[in-house]
């Protein structure tokens with residue numbers, strides 16, 4: 061996700077030392093009995109993990125034999141939920157009190173970004189309004205209208221990869237930016253695009269303003285009242301400067317589109333549809349402001365997320381040639397001779413994508429094996445709550461350890477194995493024919509904060525995947541050692557780079573055409589699937605193996 065999201069990270073702040081307390085006592089606050097293990101480590105200064113913290117939290121959870129662990133960062137109580145049942149029971153079933161966001165005083169208040177959807181309080185009526193706008197503009201029905209554009213950009217991505225596989229990240233980033241700017245504002249990006257520069261500048265400022273642990277005001281909000289002229293209040297003057305700049309930057313694409321609409325030259329898009337709805341009603345100034353913030357969230361939400369997932373997909377294909385070939389056979393069955401024919405692909409019927417169940421299984425397995433948001437985004441509890449005998453205080457920051465659930469061997473046997481067969485229609489002899497739960501129910505967040513871009517994200521990913529696999533074969537360089545799969549640490553995560561080879565697909569080397577099982581056409585907007593029953597997590601020795609030290613940062 062765009063670094064604007066870092067404001068949430070900043071809200072709980074990276075501090076090298078913290079007081080770390082595991083809650084064991086029933087219905088008490090902090091009067092916890094000392095004990096040898098699993099009961100209390102009070103006043104002990106612990107270093108919070110800065111690399112792959114999700115693994116450390118999962119290990120702590122195992123060491124203390126409890127899915128719910130808790131610690132303090134300065135004056136903030138943080139609770140990490142490490143099991144499917146804890147996450148479902150709190151963030152979903154008690155969503156009415158678990159859907160707020162932690163407060164970032166520097167970003168939300170001093171820089172004036174408190175209205176951004178990622179940051180706004182769930183109690184603010186604006187949050188509901190944003191969700192309605194995004195549901196309308198990104199739901200299944202709306203996404204269907206964007207398919208030709210998504211297809212065109214996905215074909216361009218595959219062609220770019222073939223031309224220059226060394227620039228994988230650049231190609232994927234360009235694809236994501238091109239799709240989202242067109243969808244949000246009807247704007248076509250160019251090389252060295254000024255709008256992308258605007259978005260990048262806003263992203264950088266947001267990153268600085270939300271830098272974890274940097275701003276004292278995030279922990280002592282009282283100092284926000286210090287006048288900006290006061291000696292030592294440079295941070296506030298800086299914040300005000302950023303506020304003005306961010307306000308200007310967020311106006312740029314909106315005003316550009318307004319100009320296009322006035323001259324009747326605009327392309328139909330998310331914002332234009334909302335500003336000029338069918339039926340000819342006019343929107344109020346207040347509504348237009350909400351639309352502008354919601355459209356701004358599209359670039360922020362889509363930015364790093366789909367990029368991370370597509371990058372992980374490409375690298376996993378290089379590591380798993382059999383999976384790749386099976387997907388290519390399925391695509392060939394659905395698209396016939398269009399496989400590998402770059403020119404024809406642009407004209408092919410995009411709705412065919414729904415007839416690719418194995419590709420969809422790969423998508424799910426990519427999101428499970430290499431989760432984009434290992435810790436989702438932090439939530440905030442709005443009133444005291446009691447859970448399994450623990451008192452969780454109002455204001456606590458709640459973190460869902462999505463990684464722990466998606467690597468729980470009780471839910472996903474052999475969790476460190478990349479195997480799309482987990483989610484594919486059962487046909488393999490060795491497969492036990494039991495479907496494993498759909499990982500998207502965890503990968504896209506929870507409760508009233510669940511990702512509103514889920515359907516759009518899955519569609520853009522599927523289009524990128526089908527275009528890449530119908531034109532390219534991805535592999536490792538000949539005689540290169542098999543690389544160890546490592547992950548980046550951050551709000552979003554992806555598989556770290558290693559050399560890959562991208563070649564045009566060779567149909568003569570390809571297996572004979574097989575028929576693809578037809579799946580039903582995409583349904584109309586439907587509610588998220590029911591969650592699977594929660595299963596306890598068994599101990600898993602691999603879970604405890606820490607990766608080699610890497611560069612990285614942690615948002616906690």
Ligand code: HEM
Nearest residue numbers: 178361362365366432433436437504505506509511513517
């Ligand atoms: C693979 C792609 C994506 C993944 C894995 C993903 C995941 C997430 C997660 C984990 C959250 C936080 C949920 C929570 O707090 O419980 C989130 C929030 C959000 N996402 Fe996504 N996302 C993806 C793509 C997108 C796209 C394409 C868009 C928009 C076009 C988008 C827009 C948003 C917005 C606006 C929010 C904030 C919702 C709120 O706070 O109410 N996301 N996403």
